Amino acid sequence: MRSIAVWTTTAVVALLGAGAANAQTPPATEAAATSSGDLQTAVTAYAAYQSDVTELRSSTMRDAAGLETALDRVGRHNRDALTRGWVAYGANTAAQSPAFVQGVRDAAAYYGRDAVIWAVSVDPSYARGLRGGQEATNMLLASANADSARIISVADRYQEMAYSLQSQRWANAVAPQQAARVQRIRTLGRDGAPSNAVPTEVAPRLAVTPLSLSPSSDPSVYGGRRFWDAVRGGQQVVEVSSTPAAASWRVNASRGEALDRMAAVAALQALDAVDANQSAVTRLIADPRSRDCFEMAQLQLYQCMSAARFRYENAFCLGQHGLRDIGTCIGAVAQPDTTAMTPAPGSHGGGRD
Numbered sequence: 001m002r003s004i005a006v007w008t009t010t011a012v013v014a015l016l017g018a019g020a021a022n023a024q025t026p027p028a029t030e031a032a033a034t035s036s037g038d039l040q041t042a043v044t045a046y047a048a049y050q051s052d053v054t055e056l057r058s059s060t061m062r063d064a065a066g067l068e069t070a071l072d073r074v075g076r077h078n079r080d081a082l083t084r085g086w087v088a089y090g091a092n093t094a095a096q097s098p099a100f101v102q103g104v105r106d107a108a109a110y111y112g113r114d115a116v117i118w119a120v121s122v123d124p125s126y127a128r129g130l131r132g133g134q135e136a137t138n139m140l141l142a143s144a145n146a147d148s149a150r151i152i153s154v155a156d157r158y159q160e161m162a163y164s165l166q167s168q169r170w171a172n173a174v175a176p177q178q179a180a181r182v183q184r185i186r187t188l189g190r191d192g193a194p195s196n197a198v199p200t201e202v203a204p205r206l207a208v209t210p211l212s213l214s215p216s217s218d219p220s221v222y223g224g225r226r227f228w229d230a231v232r233g234g235q236q237v238v239e240v241s242s243t244p245a246a247a248s249w250r251v252n253a254s255r256g257e258a259l260d261r262m263a264a265v266a267a268l269q270a271l272d273a274v275d276a277n278q279s280a281v282t283r284l285i286a287d288p289r290s291r292d293c294f295e296m297a298q299l300q301l302y303q304c305m306s307a308a309r310f311r312y313e314n315a316f317c318l319g320q321h322g323l324r325d326i327g328t329c330i331g332a333v334a335q336p337d338t339t340a341m342t343p344a345p346g347s348h349g350g351g352r353d
Helices: 007-023 026-036 039-058 066-077 080-093 098-111 111-122 135-165 180-193 227-233 253-270 275-284 290-306 311-331
Strands: 249-253 334-336
Touching: 007 334, 039 066, 039 080, 039 135, 039 227, 039 311, 066 180, 066 253, 066 311, 080 111, 080 135, 080 249, 080 290, 098 135, 111 253, 111 290, 135 227, 135 249, 135 253, 135 311, 180 290, 249 253, 249 290, 253 275, 290 311
Parallel strands: none
Antiparallel strands: 249 334
């Protein structure tokens, strides 16, 4: 990974000056995107999806109305908002890593705060190469695996339910007005989840600051393996991840950019530079590979429903594409690693290599 030492003072000042000049007259589309790029707002979209997963886990499709409600829950999430929300959630999680935050601040003290801000903004992969980056990466991998397993466990439930529904008269009947149903789900996905999709008791738990929590030692807090269960679980917290907490993970190279972007935004948080660099944050949380994966899941859902003839087949589509495919997109950033993870070669610290 390229060291920040190659950035000369002259080059950094020139680049920062060019960025400032461009910021004076931003395109209307970028200005609009920046206004919606607030991390707290972005995280809400991901929280809405996880809240719907919680509702789906506890609900049962006893009749046609119950099936329609379940379809609406998985269909009402905009792929762009879901992408931004998930990356923002990961950024807030990485910002809870003491080693990473210290590494970012050490680098800023050595190279200069503006230089580090510019580096992580133009090259997101730089952040995870800083000292402490491995700790942040491990936290992100564990969080993604747990969130993925949680969603997929609910997908299993609905796909099993789809098979059992075949014996019920209402479910094995021909689905009426299927084309209109598919169009309704498409419209919901375009509009996104409503403002009340996140329960009032969850919203306060979404406001976090760097180093305010310890998800590695307390899996029930923000970024922890059991957070989405704990935040709605009351006295009984159900951990659905089937993988032991001690399992090691490595980055899936084809999806590592999402983790880079999370760490880059976390680095900006560590330097208290988010508000002054909203345009950069907006670009960073819009990970194209994750967005494409979520989009494909939605398209598969629409195609599956378009081909469905009986009501119970819609339940199968819901489980496979509305849940399993989304969970797979999230979990794809991590791969099991049977060997102990070691620091990445060429890691950067607060001084020269």
